[in-house]
Amino acid sequence: MNIFFFILIVASSVQIAGYALVDVILIALFLFLISLQGSLKIRIDWVLVFCIYMIFQTFRGMYVLEDIRMIYWILFFTVVYFSYQYLIELQIQSKLDTEFVKKIFNYCRVYFVIYGLLPILFINPDDFQGIYWAGSSAAFIIVIPFLCSHFILFERSGYSLSALRFPSLLLYLAVTVIHYSRIGMYLLFIYFLYLAYKTLAFNIKKLFLIFSFFIISFFVLDLTRNVYYIDAPAVGTTEISQINSLIDDDASIEEIETDLNRFLMTISVYEKFISSPKEFLIGSGWYTSRYTLKPYEQEVFNRYGLDTKHIANNKPMQVTSFASIVSDTGVIGLLFLFYFFIKSTIQILQSGSKEKSLLIGFLFINWLFYLIGNSFVSIIGFLLIFPSGIIVCLSRAKFLNEVKK
Numbered sequence: 001m002n003i004f005f006f007i008l009i010v011a012s013s014v015q016i017a018g019y020a021l022v023d024v025i026l027i028a029l030f031l032f033l034i035s036l037q038g039s040l041k042i043r044i045d046w047v048l049v050f051c052i053y054m055i056f057q058t059f060r061g062m063y064v065l066e067d068i069r070m071i072y073w074i075l076f077f078t079v080v081y082f083s084y085q086y087l088i089e090l091q092i093q094s095k096l097d098t099e100f101v102k103k104i105f106n107y108c109r110v111y112f113v114i115y116g117l118l119p120i121l122f123i124n125p126d127d128f129q130g131i132y133w134a135g136s137s138a139a140f141i142i143v144i145p146f147l148c149s150h151f152i153l154f155e156r157s158g159y160s161l162s163a164l165r166f167p168s169l170l171l172y173l174a175v176t177v178i179h180y181s182r183i184g185m186y187l188l189f190i191y192f193l194y195l196a197y198k199t200l201a202f203n204i205k206k207l208f209l210i211f212s213f214f215i216i217s218f219f220v221l222d223l224t225r226n227v228y229y230i231d232a233p234a235v236g237t238t239e240i241s242q243i244n245s246l247i248d249d250d251a252s253i254e255e256i257e258t259d260l261n262r263f264l265m266t267i268s269v270y271e272k273f274i275s276s277p278k279e280f281l282i283g284s285g286w287y288t289s290r291y292t293l294k295p296y297e298q299e300v301f302n303r304y305g306l307d308t309k310h311i312a313n314n315k316p317m318q319v320t321s322f323a324s325i326v327s328d329t330g331v332i333g334l335l336f337l338f339y340f341f342i343k344s345t346i347q348i349l350q351s352g353s354k355e356k357s358l359l360i361g362f363l364f365i366n367w368l369f370y371l372i373g374n375s376f377v378s379i380i381g382f383l384l385i386f387p388s389g390i391i392v393c394l395s396r397a398k399f400l401n402e403v404k405k
Contacts, residue, residue: 137373
């Protein structure tokens with residue numbers, strides 16, 4: 001179990017020439033070894049149907065793009081399915097306990113340490129993101145298991161301040177600022193509000209300490225960022241810029257253009273979606289939206305009088321998870337995601353977990369990641385939303401003893 005979750009989390013964003021090969025190959029090897037012991041079974045369920053459908057869409061994409069490298073996705077979805085089956089086996093064998101939650105949390109910490117240290121090797125994030133590491137909008141999906149496991153440990157300890165693990169939260173804060181992740185800041189702010197709400201009912205002193213930590217951290221983070229970037233702004237300006245961008249008062253031109261591109265991409269997806277019955281039903285084939293969306297996006301940009309230079313070239317577009325599912329797999333793929341979300345929500349509610357409101361909230365936050373980045377390039381991107389997936393596993397973790405601080 002240790003090896004599986006370590007690879008699943010720590011290697012989730014590692015890429016080779018833009019492909020997430022490391023986690024796929026290592027997890028495939030791990031699953032193959034345990035299958036020799038008869039520890040994996042094939043169960044007929046909707047996740048199996050989904051993975052078969054995605055393999056079918058991979059063959060369609062291979063035909064459309066005339067690219068033999070698409071065979072990688074056949075391996076990918078095969079590994080996704082058997083990873084899901086491995087999670088089910090852990091639940092059947094009742095191996096989800098306090099130590100499981102701690103391991104998820106600790107592996108997430110290792111992940112953020114590595115992500116935070118990467119700028120030491122690459123001064124410019126553009127030199128490694130999208131080449132050796134996933135882009136920040138996809139890389140920060142690890143915040144979901146990180147904060148879920150953090151709160152479970154905190155809540156089950158009786159809201160003990162020592163169990164709040166301030167250094168770990170500071171580590172995550174530092175990484176969000178180092179990589180200018182607005183989604184990371186959004187989620188952290190929401191999480192602190194949730195902590196404040198839960199702590200207020202428990203101890204007003206702890207509420208004060210949590211907010212003091214949050215405010216002081218802004219100034220510490222700017223100093224942290226100066227360690228990595230020589231041309232970093234003066235102390236305080238980074239945080240002010242981040243806050244301003246959150247409330248849309250003084251967002252940079254680049255940020256505005258990025259948000260506009262994502263919004264117009266959604267319009268382009270819709271227009272492609274309704275362009276024909278075939279596109280509506282089954283899309284154009286997995287991983288084809290990087291090219292098949294270009295004429296629709298160019299038309300949308302021309303309609304609003306915007307520059308289309310980034311579309312007119314022969315390079316593939318960067319698409320979001322939402323664009324990939326809708327454009328590549330049609331309404332059938334979208335219905336699968338809706339079903340998985342509803343099924344997972346029901347499973348969390350039935351788990352009896354004290355943290356079910358937070359876990360369902362983070363399950364919903366997956367959809368936010370689908371709109372801003374492509375988290376479906378990693379195995380964990382699917383396992384977070386699958387029924388009996390990572391979030392459901394956390395809700396089913398049994399705490400036979402009080403969590404040690």
